[in-house]
Amino acid sequence: MNKRVTIDPVTRIEGHLRVDVEVDGGRVKKAWASGQMWRGVENILIGRDPRDAWAITQRICGVCTTVHAIASVRAVENALQLEIPVNAQYIRNMIILAHAVHDHIVHFYHLSALDWVDVVSALKADPEKTASLAQSLSNWNGNSKAEFVKVQERLKGFVGTGQLGIFTNGYWGHPAMKLTPEVNLLAVSHYLQALEVQRYASKIVAVLGSKSPHIQNVAVGGVANPLATDAQSVLTIERLLAIKEWMLKLEDFVKNVYLIDVGAIGGFYADWTKYGKGITDYLSVPDIPLDGKGTQFALPGGYIEGGKLDSYKPIKTFNDQYFTDGVSEAIKHSWYNYSAGNDKSLHPYKGETTPNYTDFQDDGKYSWLKSPTFYGKPMQVGPLPRVMNMLAAGHEPTKKYATAALDLVSKVAGAKVGVDALHSTIGRHAARAVGCAVQVDELINQWDLLLANMAKGDLKTFNRPVFPKGEQMGVGFHEAPRGVLSHWVVIDSGKIKNYQCVVPTTWNAAPRNEKDQPGAYEACLIDNPVADPEKPLEVLRTVHSFDPCLACAVHVVDQENNPVVTVKAV
Amino acid sequence: MRIVVLGIGNILLTDEGVGVRVVEALERDYVLPPEVEVIDGGTCGMEMLEQLENLDGLIVVDCVRCKQPPATPVLLKGDDVPVFFKTKLSPHQVSLSDVLASLQFTDRAPKTIAIVGMQPVSMSLGMELSPEVAAKVPELVAMTIAELRLLGIDAKVRA
Numbered sequence: 001m002n003k004r005v006t007i008d009p010v011t012r013i014e015g016h017l018r019v020d021v022e023v024d025g026g027r028v029k030k031a032w033a034s035g036q037m038w039r040g041v042e043n044i045l046i047g048r049d050p051r052d053a054w055a056i057t058q059r060i061c062g063v064c065t066t067v068h069a070i071a072s073v074r075a076v077e078n079a080l081q082l083e084i085p086v087n088a089q090y091i092r093n094m095i096i097l098a099h100a101v102h103d104h105i106v107h108f109y110h111l112s113a114l115d116w117v118d119v120v121s122a123l124k125a126d127p128e129k130t131a132s133l134a135q136s137l138s139n140w141n142g143n144s145k146a147e148f149v150k151v152q153e154r155l156k157g158f159v160g161t162g163q164l165g166i167f168t169n170g171y172w173g174h175p176a177m178k179l180t181p182e183v184n185l186l187a188v189s190h191y192l193q194a195l196e197v198q199r200y201a202s203k204i205v206a207v208l209g210s211k212s213p214h215i216q217n218v219a220v221g222g223v224a225n226p227l228a229t230d231a232q233s234v235l236t237i238e239r240l241l242a243i244k245e246w247m248l249k250l251e252d253f254v255k256n257v258y259l260i261d262v263g264a265i266g267g268f269y270a271d272w273t274k275y276g277k278g279i280t281d282y283l284s285v286p287d288i289p290l291d292g293k294g295t296q297f298a299l300p301g302g303y304i305e306g307g308k309l310d311s312y313k314p315i316k317t318f319n320d321q322y323f324t325d326g327v328s329e330a331i332k333h334s335w336y337n338y339s340a341g342n343d344k345s346l347h348p349y350k351g352e353t354t355p356n357y358t359d360f361q362d363d364g365k366y367s368w369l370k371s372p373t374f375y376g377k378p379m380q381v382g383p384l385p386r387v388m389n390m391l392a393a394g395h396e397p398t399k400k401y402a403t404a405a406l407d408l409v410s411k412v413a414g415a416k417v418g419v420d421a422l423h424s425t426i427g428r429h430a431a432r433a434v435g436c437a438v439q440v441d442e443l444i445n446q447w448d449l450l451l452a453n454m455a456k457g458d459l460k461t462f463n464r465p466v467f468p469k470g471e472q473m474g475v476g477f478h479e480a481p482r483g484v485l486s487h488w489v490v491i492d493s494g495k496i497k498n499y500q501c502v503v504p505t506t507w508n509a510a511p512r513n514e515k516d517q518p519g520a521y522e523a524c525l526i527d528n529p530v531a532d533p534e535k536p537l538e539v540l541r542t543v544h545s546f547d548p549c550l551a552c553a554v555h556v557v558d559q560e561n562n563p564v565v566t567v568k569a570v
Numbered sequence: 571m572r573i574v575v576l577g578i579g580n581i582l583l584t585d586e587g588v589g590v591r592v593v594e595a596l597e598r599d600y601v602l603p604p605e606v607e608v609i610d611g612g613t614c615g616m617e618m619l620e621q622l623e624n625l626d627g628l629i630v631v632d633c634v635r636c637k638q639p640p641a642t643p644v645l646l647k648g649d650d651v652p653v654f655f656k657t658k659l660s661p662h663q664v665s666l667s668d669v670l671a672s673l674q675f676t677d678r679a680p681k682t683i684a685i686v687g688m689q690p691v692s693m694s695l696g697m698e699l700s701p702e703v704a705a706k707v708p709e710l711v712a713m714t715i716a717e718l719r720l721l722g723i724d725a726k727v728r729a
Contacts (some may be wrong), residue, residue: 041695043695059580065612065614102616102617106616110616110668158675195619195672198616198619199620202619203620205617213612213614213617214612
């Protein structure tokens with residue numbers, strides 16, 4: 001007998017995503033992902049000065065403000081074919097990478113680890129055994145017995161008083177929880193250490209972005225603040241030296257804690273390499289430009305069909321027509337109308353944002369998200385597509401960290417686990433950690449490149465944009481933490497004529513498209529196990545593995561006094 | 571002594587952004603001593619963790635839904651504050667409550683929290699407040715200053 005389960009909202013953080021699944025025989029048979037709020041922010045931008053768009057678009061999202069600022073200035077620069085100083089690229093690149101490292105650490109430890117880690121079980125752990133396990137995996141200095149004893153004591157205080165606070169949404173004692181008390185204690189300890197470490201990434205963004213939250217140090221044409229070797233109140237050598245220290249702390253944590261924990265937890269949950277595969281058409285874009293025009297990148301990106309590395313097609317420059325021509329958005333199952341008909345799919349330059357709300361209709365319209373496609377096909381975007389494309393491109397650091405992670409998973413699981421295991425729910429977590437190790441290395445590399453260029457006497461950070469009469473169109477793409485983000489702008493005589501944001505969560509959480517093909521979440525949920533429809537932890541595991549962030553895909557407004565999470569099994 | 575006045579909200583959704591507009595007005599019209607930090611938090615979460623650690627007082631200014639007539643200012647303190655975070659009064663409470671719960675777990679929670687809130691008139695798309703709520707911004711600024719005074723802080727009108 002079929003059971004319908006509705007999870008609304010799905011995210012622990014801001015956003016409003018609803019997922020419905022039909023469960024039969026303990027497995028998901030049908031799934032719907034629905035954005036529950038209207039996003040019409042594009043309409044606010046029409047008629048405005050393109051130089052202001054980045055400051056407005058970074059307010060779309062509560063989790064990843066900087067990514068919209070970056071995509072927006074790139075879009076306007078692309079429309080003007082404006083080259084920016086290489087120093088500005090390096091500074092933006094460091095903001096991008098520090099933000100990404102922050103986002104990945106917080107996602108794993110603070111937003112999704114609780115799907116896998118039973119906090120209450122950690123109370124039963126033997127701290128001595130936890131320490132010997134931890135020390136066998138890593139030489140991180142926070143793995144002492146004394147540290148684990150301390151964390152366990154603190155946890156006892158919280159559980160004893162019923163104040164689980166941040167942990168209240170967990171499914172403690174659920175049959176799908178498989179870690180030993182010792183591993184649970186290890187994870188809780190690293191959860192707390194991650195809280196300490198993530199601040200260094202925030203501080204890097206705050207110094208380079210000159211304000212946090214919401215960076216100010218960006219401009220169409222480069223970055224706003226001058227570089228200086230002497231003056232105060234700009235980016236000085238002292239400040240650059242300070243952020244280098246923070247980068248090294250992040251590097252230590254990412255390589256000696258995060259990557260190890262993901263490998264170990266992945267090994268204990270090796271059965272989750274069987275679930276959550278779904279769409280294996282993987283799209284990513286190259287990022288971390290190394291020149292002012294965006295023709296060379298530190299991190300490659302492109303398209304892979306069916307998960308096959310040898311099908312890789314690179315996206316090469318900011319002007320790559322292969323990317324620009326391939327993107328379109330359908331609304332057959334979305335709460336919008338297109339003037340040319342609802343069976344059409346529109347290129348973002350021709351995009352329309354006209355709402356048409358109906359009820360949630362299983363076979364009709366059911367989401368505020370549009371359904372983006374690449375050459376007519378739904379895609380998966382995010383850390384897994386990113387890592388797969390970098391592997392396909394032969395990117396050596398990616399190979400190194402992917403091999404290290406898979407070797408550790410194999411050791412813990414007691415069986416050889418290969419690259420194919422990454423096409424899964426747990427594989428997305430592993431890919432995110434592998435990508436994060438690559439990013440933290442590149443963060444330090446960008447710092448070195450900036451200092452080397454400054455040493456040559458080049459302190460330029462800004463090229464003034466000039467807006468010609470007539471119409472220009474541009475796209476700014478960015479490989480954001482959650483995947484491909486693109487902003488599309490049409491400028492007419494210095495004013496914005498059209499603006500569309502195609503955000504990562506729209507790709508992944510898309511409803512069915514004009515050909516009724518499901519989006520990535522919907523496809524990945526098919527055959528997902530569900531032991532108890534009242535406690536659909538396994539569904540959350542697969543959805544959370546994408547790091548959903550609906551705040552930008554849609555916006556958040558909620559009914560009065562709603563509980564934070566409604567699980568409704570019908 | 572460390573005190574933060576935190577304005578939160580999405581300025582793209584009219585009254586949703588009232589918290590940000592109030593702290594902008596506060597900074598524009600008043601001079602505050604160095605122990606008070608005014609933060610435009612937008613819709614952010616964990617990025618603010620460090621700025622909110624070990625505070626003697628936290629004053630949150632936000633749009634809240636609390637069954638009051640539209641454009642009604644509200645002040646939540648003491649026992650009402652946990653209710654603010656338990657029920658979804660504000661769209662931002664999920665991420666801010668995560669930050670505060672983390673601070674609590676690490677023994678760095680603010681000593682006192684006050685919420686200066688506003689029942690919205692409009693949550694539709696737009697960068698301006700509704701006229702009704704815009705007219706109440708000075709009142710919310712005054713409520714914030716009164717809370718600061720209770721914490722021993724004297725805000726001076728900017729010359």
